[in-house]
Amino acid sequence: MNSLEQAEATRVVSLLPTVSGYCRDLKAFERRLTEYIHCLQPATGRWRMLLIVVSVCTATGAWNWLIDPETQKVSFFTSLWNHPFFTISCITLIGLFFAGIHKRVVAPSIIAARCRTVLSEYNMSCDDTGKLILKPRPHVQ
Secondary structure: OOHHHHHHHHHHHHHHHHHHHHHHHHHHHHHHHHHHHHHHHHHHHHHHHHHHHHHHHHHHHHHHHHHOOHHHHOOHHHHHHHOHHHHHHHHHHHHHHHHOHHHHOOHHHHHHHHHHHHHHHHOEEEOOOOOEEEOOOOOOO
């Protein structure tokens, strides 16, 4: 083995711990990201179910409120007073939106989108479950 081959072999061997370190870091990052997104799923599902139930209640109450013949004859506030189911469900729906339910039902996709934005600078991406996607390096000519 000549001195050039020895120098090349030494350079390759010295890069191996660094490359394997990067791989371990990427795998640890991917594990943590998938774990975090996976942990958000049950809470997200509960928020989605709550939003669906309150939306259906509001729609049902609105239908009953609109088809009531008394609604056209009385004032708006009297009409709301006569339909407490609609009034309470509508106030609950508005309160949930002020509390940020629209962000909570899509929290995992928000996290994934923000990670994609950051990872794009490193020629990587991730799917909705948090798995990393390595992109080929751009060729500079």
